[in-house]
Amino acid sequence: MKRILVDMDGVLADVYSRFFELHEKETGVRLTVEEVAGKLEAEAFPHQIKWVTTPGFFRSVPVMGGSVEGLRKLNEKYHVIVISLATEFPSSLTDKQMWLHEHFPFISWRQIVFCGDKSLIKADIIIDDHPKNLDVFQGGTIIFTQPHNMLLETRHRRVSTWKEIEEILL
Amino acid sequence: MKRILVDMDGVLADVYSRFFELHEKETGVRLTVEEVAGKLEAEAFPHQIKWVTTPGFFRSVPVMGGSVEGLRKLNEKYHVIVISLATEFPSSLTDKQMWLHEHFPFISWRQIVFCGDKSLIKADIIIDDHPKNLDVFQGGTIIFTQPHNMLLETRHRRVSTWKEIEEILL
Numbered sequence: 001m002k003r004i005l006v007d008m009d010g011v012l013a014d015v016y017s018r019f020f021e022l023h024e025k026e027t028g029v030r031l032t033v034e035e036v037a038g039k040l041e042a043e044a045f046p047h048q049i050k051w052v053t054t055p056g057f058f059r060s061v062p063v064m065g066g067s068v069e070g071l072r073k074l075n076e077k078y079h080v081i082v083i084s085l086a087t088e089f090p091s092s093l094t095d096k097q098m099w100l101h102e103h104f105p106f107i108s109w110r111q112i113v114f115c116g117d118k119s120l121i122k123a124d125i126i127i128d129d130h131p132k133n134l135d136v137f138q139g140g141t142i143i144f145t146q147p148h149n150m151l152l153e154t155r156h157r158r159v160s161t162w163k164e165i166e167e168i169l170l
Numbered sequence: 171m172k173r174i175l176v177d178m179d180g181v182l183a184d185v186y187s188r189f190f191e192l193h194e195k196e197t198g199v200r201l202t203v204e205e206v207a208g209k210l211e212a213e214a215f216p217h218q219i220k221w222v223t224t225p226g227f228f229r230s231v232p233v234m235g236g237s238v239e240g241l242r243k244l245n246e247k248y249h250v251i252v253i254s255l256a257t258e259f260p261s262s263l264t265d266k267q268m269w270l271h272e273h274f275p276f277i278s279w280r281q282i283v284f285c286g287d288k289s290l291i292k293a294d295i296i297i298d299d300h301p302k303n304l305d306v307f308q309g310g311t312i313i314f315t316q317p318h319n320m321l322l323e324t325r326h327r328r329v330s331t332w333k334e335i336e337e338i339l340l
Contacts, residue, residue, distance in 0.1 A: 003290075081290065087279040090271070093263035101260070109257040109286045116280035120173075120251065121290050 001079045003123040004169070005113075006071065008084040008096060010129030010146040012104070013061045019045045038151040058095035063103050066162030072106055073170055081123065082107055085133075086114040127165065131156070142168065171249045173293040174339070175283075176241065178254040178266060180299030180316040182274070183231045189215045208321040228265035233273050236332030242276055243340055251293065252277055255303075256284040297335060301326070312338065 009015045016036075023045050024030045036044035051057050074080050082100060086092050093114055100107055113121060118133045125140040126133065129149055134141040134156045142165065143149060143156040159165050179185045186206075193215050194200045206214035221227050244250055252270060256262050263284055270277055283291060288303045295310040296303065299319055304311040304326045312335065313319060313326040329335050 087267060087282040087284070090264050090267040090279075093267060093284065094260050097257060097260040097263060109260075111286065112257040113283065113285040113290065114257070114263065115283040115285070116278070120283065120292055122292055123290075 001077075002125060003079040003081060004074060005081050005083045005118065005121060005123045005126040005128075006074070007126075007128040007130075007133070007144070008082060008086075008100075009061075011127055011144045012064055012067045012071065012082065013058070013099070014064045015041070015061055016147060018057075018061045019048060019051070022047070022051055033147050033150075036147045038148070040148050044147070053089055053091060055091045056095060058092045059099050059102075061099065064162065068103060070162035070166050071104060073166060075106055077170060078125075080107065081111050081113055081121065083113045083115070083118060083121065085116060085118065087116040125169070127159075171247075172295060173249040173251060174244060175251050175253045175288065175291060175293045175296040175298075176244070177296075177298040177300075177303070177314070178252060178256075178270075179231075181297055181314045182234055182237045182241065182252065183228070183269070184234045185211070185231055186317055188227075188231045189218060189221070192217070192221055203317050203320075206317045208318070210318050214317070223259055223261060225261045226265060228262045229269050229272075231269065234332065238273060240332035240336050241274060243336060245276055247340060248295075249281075250277065251281050251283055251291065253283045253285070253288055253291065255286060255288065257286040295339070297329075 006012060019041065020031055026047060042048045071080065084096055086096050097112060100112065119136045123139060126137045127142045127144055128134050129144045129146040131149060131152065131154060134143055141156040143154055143158050145158060145160040176182060189211065190201055196217060212218045241250065254266055256266050267282060270282065289306045293309060296307045297312045297314055298304050299314045299316040301319060301322065301324060304313055311326040313324055313328050315328060315330040
């Protein structure tokens with residue numbers, strides 16, 4: 001059974017929806033995808049670091065459309081590992097796992113990795129929104145479109161929806 | 171640079187000291203190492219699961235004697251990754267990382283892995299107290315003596331102190 005790494009933020013967790021919402025709440029300005037395209041999250045949203053280091057933030061993020069059904073199907077055919085660079089923000093760790101248990105209860109604790117370097121993990125395929133994680137991966141790579149990466153030309157196979165992931169992998 | 175996985179509980183964190191202390195506090199009985207030798211933690215201490223699932227427990231554990239100096243030295247010669255099967259107890263995650271930052275500040279967030287299966291990680295050497303983690307590892311293995319494993323005959327190289335780890339690896 002092939003092993004597949006599935007990133008949380010920007011693949012399973014729709015962090016941008018929450019960023020747009022919080023930015024509007026704090027500044028009164030509703031940004032558009034076009035305005036933040038090509039910018040890293042912290043550049044597009046000046047308060048992003050404050051938000052992601054606030055306990056509770058990662059419990060409040062909506063799930064990416066189609067991801068629950070898509071991951072359930074992948075989980076039947078692949079050895080799925082959900083992975084997140086969460087050790088960068090220690091207060092996020094417990095929140096992230098509680099969020100996973102709530103929305104993806106079919107993922108067991110044995111299938112979760114929180115780390116600071118995804119290249120440590122043995123796997124065949126990775127789905128991620130950050131080129132830095134894909135570029136160093138020795139195996140199949142899929143980039144999930146998010147505003148920060150949408151203007152990039154990349155050698156990684158690009159998808160914009162979970163339906164496309166299903167079409168490629170199932 | 172060779173990569174070495176260093177387990178937390180029973181190698182960096184002296185969880186037994188805390189277990190003996192809490193058992194005495196709750197029952198009035200001070201157990202001895204001989205009485206718990208060869209038993210898994212949950213068997214030796216009937217309240218162990220309650221303790222390890224209580225937020226704050228993993229902040230209160232003392233460091234293993236010699237481990238701060240020993241890990242500091244390993245960290246100069248090896249690519250050290252501190253690893254813990256912490257996703258089994260989600261409430262422990264943030265506590266464990268805060269504890270590491272406090273006692274081992276030279277270990278960066280990029281060198282930490284919290285997961286549910288240590289065999290996912292690419293590395294050359296592992297130091298662990300649980301044979302289940304050592305038996306499946308493809309590389310050099312060192313078993314750190316703790317009461318639960320002290321009666322076992324094992325193919326893994328056995329050490330009982332951080333001084334011995336330094337002698338073998340430095």
